[in-house]
Amino acid sequence: MKRILVVGNGLAAHRLTARLAALGHDGPVTVLGAEPHPAYQRTLLGSVLGGDVPASALTLSAPPPGVRVLTGVRVVAVDRARRVVRCADGTRYGYDTLVLATGARPTGDVHTLADAARPVRGRVAVVGGGVLGVETATALRRRGHRVVLAHGGPYPMHRHLDEVAGQLVAARLESWGIELRLGGYVPASGTLGADTVLRCTGTVPETAAAREAGLAVRHASGSIVVDERLRTNDSSIRAIGACAGTPDLAGALAQAETLATLLTGGDTRYVPLPPILRPRVPGLDIASLGASGPSGAPDEVVTFSDPARGRYARIEIRDERISRAVLVGLPEGTAAVAQLSDTGRPVPEDRLALLLGGRTKAHGDDPAAMADETVLCHCNNVSKGTVVRAWQHGARDLAALAATTRATTGCGGCTAAVRAVCAALPVPEEVG
Amino acid sequence: MSGPLSELLSVPGSAPPPRTVHTHCPYCALQCGTRLGHALGEVTVTPSAFPVNQGGLCQKGWTAPEVLSTADRLREPLVRGADGRLAPAGWDTALDLVAGRLKEIRRAHGPDAVGVFGGGGLTNEKAYLLGKFARLALRTSRIDYNGRFCMSSAAAASNAAFGVDRGLPFPVTDLGRADVVLLAGANPAETMPPLMRHLDRAALIVLDPRRTPTAERAAMHLRPAPGTDLALALGLLQLTVLDGRLDHAFVRERTNGFEAAWQRALPWTPERTERVTGVPVAAQREAVRMLADARRAYVLTGRGAEQHSKGADTVSAFVNLALALGLPGRDGSGYGCLTGQGNGQGGRELGQKADQLPGYRMIDDPAAREHMATVWGVEAAALPGAGPSAYELLDSLGTAGGPRALLVFGSNPVVSAPNAGHVTERLAALDLLVVADFVPSETARMADVVLPVAQWAEEEGTLTNLEGRVLRRRALLAPPPGVRGDLEVLRGLAVRLGEPAERYPVEPREVFEELRRATAGGRADYSGVSYERLDAGEALHWPCPAVPSGPAHPGTPRLFLDGFAHPDGRARFVPVEHRDAAELPGRDLPLYATTGRVLAHYQSGAQTRRVAGLTAVEPEPFVEIHPDAARRAGVTAGGLARVVSARGAVVARVRLAESLRTDTVFLPFHFPGDGRANLLTGGALDPRSGMPEFKVSAVRVEPVDVVPGGAVSV
Structure with missing residues (x-):
């Protein structure tokens, strides 16, 4: 029977084992996790840091029956010739298929569940104003800490946002009471006058063992190179998630599902979705897409700027498709x-409707200006003209109008409109 | 508002027909109270101050009497002759023929070679007797009904969560005190307009890809992509917890299984939910805030959430949300399903469902079989087991091992079943198709024998509305000459099949008395309900058990206040995961098609398409499409378009809707012929409920060339 060994115990590994079981894989599956906990939802670490939920709430469901999960086991080497991995504690695990789902390693301080759950005291300095830094700073501020965010760039997330967007984000963070130190030199050590310093300088793919074993990695990012079947240059080794350069949760889960199908005899391919940067900052919608992609000349650029309300968008369009976009403060558009x-x-x-949510114009037209054919009562298909004629023939209150025309007798929602139409009518002069 | 007591009392069969009666509208599950009378030789209808409609009525209800005298009303049995045409025949001829053929088919192929297809519009008495007829006279397991296409997903989810399935476990009027109501895939402003009278006060959160008239009135309208409601519900559950709005005490004291459900929600971060559903993070958060901050709040689901191949899981996800917020089982809050058909509730619990016996008893439960065998005076071993669900039944017609004969009561699957082209072929492959109806529906036109039966204003009986209240239907008129009641038809067939006549009473009241005994002790217990109590004006919601002595049971307007119906009294979270629809748009079929109802028509339209005032409003099939999508498809407002799926094509008039998602088109399913929206829909079924995927099909839209002279080239 084919032995599957999964290195890494994050959400991607969790989804992979669940799907393997659902698809009927009957060979042995072993998962090696470096952290001492059962699998947990790493994307929500900010919610633990922010005090929204306890660390225990992030624990994912137990693995399917038959899947062996070993925690606190750090893989240090892969012996491709013998198809064996070696761990820091000296143990060895053989495989027929090895799946690397080792995620990414922080270059700063907050990455593991233990980091997030660790008590933070007093005034906090967050060093690094990229996505992780902004998320961390806002989470801590939400919890009531005094926070200073130090960032070397001219504004937060400057690699992903343009200047207008970046300044809006900066203004919003300051409005929440986060102190910003921008543009200057950020000391590698030093406290910035804070009780606690958290370095949020980003993450790099965790690929040390893979590189050591001679698997191909990308020069710039260090991530493992995989093909559309998620194979590395060793066909018995696959890689999914952040270690394979997949930027977000959605992509990692999709890879896990694709790989489960492939490993159970299905035929499918992983087609990456265009990456979208979507920081988790409750109360502020920020999105950036295509920032790192090719920068061909767009056919059209749509810009929307409403700084007084904290709203901004710049969208580049090519072949009627969005090629790049930056949005701030536009939840519907995002x-x-x-x-x-x-x-x-x-x-x-309708570009504006795209950004603002496609709201159609409000109802409540001027009853006097409404055409006679306009249907007032949809439940009974009664037009304004019918109501007006009934009124002119003496049906002068709602009960009489309802008896004559059936208007207002369905859901009752048109009552106000019927009243308004009648109120706008001239009272005929009494005869005799 | 109510008339003299004499009007309320039912009329003995021998007395002349009454001048006026209090009854209920023949259409949807709201069952608006009406008073019928006569004026100038015509039947008149007036809405009554009945609690659900409070004097309101929609155009369908106002015009319902027109169906009684529709020009093509069936007035005599029809039998297909050697020339292939349906020709009038006497009742004895027709019934002898049917019974003879059924016996032959059964002899040659066994009892399961005969199938029965019922309807959610049949009275309780008819639904009950139809189930009994199938199990005893036909001895077939092949019985199911069109309610499978309606509320089966909500039923499965409610049973799993609460241990019982009653559409609304509270009276409709409770909604009038709500602060916030979330409507997941429900459009009552069109499908049951007077219900909106109870939603006046509440801030509405409407989940619908379309900006429906209900969405127009909403405080918030969330537009998830078709087939992603389940993801949205999981995302809302995650936000409920992350934003500190979980009702910890309720979850601890009154529920089980939260942890497993929560773990399934963990991957559904607000941002991922937004990406999959298209519902902004801010809107998700605001919806959760509104629900959690409300003193009284409800989560209600409709067909939009339910009619998917993952419909039951989708409803479970919304029930989980309601449980996390602590809504169910609390006076003034809760979860409910807006049942669709007139007797959708009674129809699903009295024995015409493939896996059930009367009283919501499960057919594979030995105790339930024993109980029913005793009531029916047969051996439990003689009762057939569970059969296939509605679509599986239709799909198997005329195939090896499938039924070779089908009896259809109160349903029009040629129009209302999914994958309608295929279903029509299956019906055509039968050796014998028998349809009991009051108009020549599209299905009746295919039949070998058509049996003309009575309509709502011509018959006595009971229905159970969406809030589980048992209602009396009363006859104003005698059926036209030549027309018989369904009960009479069932007896006529049963006797010819060798059954004792007394097993099949033709008096509704007599059937109801037996139904009381049959449901006694079941989940849906009607044993304490009687025509006398109903006629005295009592509001009786099931369960209403018979009480041997002392005061009668008052019925149960509000379920779960003291406990849920599981043995431990707790509600159960059901862990569910999102999955894609069976079919997604792609290169050749780039759009989602979703189907539904419009205000002017009811279900397959067999009744409402015969009312001039209603066809004047909605005369023909249409496709609602965003102007951008229309431009790309080359179709224009008011022109004809062909909508094509992997299964079939529909020709429909184009209506532009700027408020619609650009990736979605909508078609109403009420129209016949090549306007049948169900030519597009597929046969993917929900594994828990048997519900087909009505709400998601992949389609393309293309222009239809109109040749000179006005003929359409298709």
């Missing part, structure tokens, strides 16, 4: 742009 990018659908004609 959701719509993300879906358009994922599905590769064309951009709607």
Whole structure:
């Protein structure tokens, strides 16, 4: 029977083992996790840091029956010739298929569940104003800490945002009481006058063992190179998630599902979705996509700027598709742009509706100006004209109008409109 | 508002028909109270101050009497002759023929070669007797009904969570005190308009890909991509916890299984939920805040959330959300399903469902079989077991091992079943198709024998509305000459199949008395309900058990206040995971098609398409499409479009809707022929409920060339 060995015990590994079981894989599956805990939802560490939920709430479901999960086991070497991995404690595990799901390693201080759950005291300095730094700073501020955010760039997340967007984000962080130290030299050590210093300088793919074993890694990012079947240059070794350069949770889960299908005899390919940067900052919607992609000349650039309300968007469009976008403070637009990018659908004609949520114009037209054919009562298909004629023939209150026309007798929602129409009518002069 | 007592009392069969009666609208599950009378030789209808409609009525209800005298009303049995045409025949001829053929088929192929397809519009008495007829006279396991296409997902989820399935476990009028109501895939402003009278006060959160008239009235309208409601519900559960809005005490004291459900929600961060559903993070958060901050709040689901191949899991996810917020089992809050058909509730618990016996008893439960065998005076071993669900039944017609004969009562699957082209082929492959109906529906037109039966205003009986209240239907008129009641038809067939006549009473009241005994001790217990109590004006919600002595049981308007119906009294979180629809848009079929109802029509339209006032409003099939999608497809407002899926094509009039998602088109399913929206839908079924995937099909839209002279080239 084919032995599957998974190195890494994060969400991608968890999903992989669950799908393998669901798809009927009957060979032995072993998972080696470096952290001492059962698998947990790492993406939500900020919610633990922010005090929203206890660390225990992040624990994922127990692995399916038959899957062996070993925690606190750090893999230090892969012997590809013998198909064996070696661990720091000297143990060895053989495989027929090895899946690397080792994630990414922080270059700073907050990465593991233990880090996030560790008590933070007093005034906190967050060093690094990229995505992780901004998320960490806002989580701590939400918990009531005094926070200073130090960042070497001219504004937070400067690699992903343009200047207008970055300044809006900066202004919002300051409005929440986060002190910003921007643009200057950030000391590698030193406390910035804080009781606690948290370095949030980013993450790098955890690929030491893979590199050691001679697997191909990308020069710039250090991530493991995989093909559309998630194979490394050793066909018995696959890689999924952040260690393979996958930038987000959605991609990592999709890879896990694809790999489970492949390993159980299915035929499928992993097609990456365009990466979207979507920091978790409750109360402030920020999105950036295509910032690291090729920068061909767009056919069209749409810019929307409403600094007084903290709203800004810049969208580049090529072949009717979004090629790049930065949005701040536009929740509806952010959701719509993300879906358009994922599905590769064309951009709607109404660019403003795209950004603002496509609200159609409000109801409550002037009753006097309404056309006679306008239907007032949809439940009974009664037009304004019918109501007006009934009124002119003496049905002068709602009960009489209802008896004559059936208007207002369904859901009752048109009552106000019927009243308004009648109120706008001239009272005919009494005869005799 | 109520008339003199004499009007409320039912009329003995021998007395002349009454001048006026209090009854209920023949259409949806709201069952608006109406008073029928006569004026100038026509039947008149007036809405009554009945609690669910409070004097309101929609256009369907106002015009319902027109169906009684519709020009093509069936007035005599029809038998297909050697020339292939349906021709009038006498009742004895028709029934002899049917019974003879059924016996032949059964002799040659066994009892399961005969199938029965019922309906959610049949009265309790008919639904009960139809189930009994199938199990005893036909001895077939092949019985199911169109309610499978309606509330089966919600039923499965409610049973799993609460241990019982009653659409609304509280009276409709409770909604009038709510502060916030979340409507997941429900559009009552069109499908049951007077319900909106109870939603006046509440801030509504409407989940629907379309900006429906209900969404127009909402405080918040969330537009998830079709087929992603389950992801949205998981995301809302995660936010409930992350934002500190979990009702810890309720979860601890009144539920089980939270942890497993929560673990399934863990991957559904607000940002991932936004990406999959298209619902902004801020809107998710605001919806949770509104629900959690409300003093009284409800989560209600409709067909939009339920009619998916993951419909039961989707409803479970919304029930989990409601439980996390501590809503169910609390006076003034809760979860409920807005049942669709007139007797969708009674129809699903009295024995015409493939896996059930009367009283919501499960057919594979030995105690339930024993109980029913005693009531029916047969051996438990003689009762058939569970059969396939509605679509599986239709899909198997005329195949090896499938039924060779089908009896259809109160349903029009040629229009209302999914994958309608295929279902029509299966019906055509039968050796014998028998349809009992009051109009020549599209299914009746295919039949070998058509049996004309009575309509709502011509018959006595009971229905159970969406809040589990048992209602009396009363006859104003006698059926036209030549027309018989369904009960009479069942007896006529049963006797010819060798059953004792007394097993099949033709008086509804007599059937109800037996139904009381049958449901006694079941989950849906009607044993304490009687025509006398109902006619005296009592509001009786099941369970309403018979009490041997002392005061009668008052019925149960509100379930779960003291405990849920599981043995330990606790509600159960059901761990569910999101999965994709069976079919997703792609290169050739780039759009989602979703189907539904419009205000002017009811279900397959067999009734409402015969009312001039309603067809004037909605005369023909249409496809609602965003202007951008229309432009790309080359179709224009008011023109004809062909909508094509992997299974079939529909021709429909184009309506532009700027408020619609650009990736989604909508078609109503009420129309016949090549306007049947169900030509598009597929046969993917929910593994828990048997619900087909009505709400998601992948389609493309293309123009239809109109040739000179106005003919359409398809």
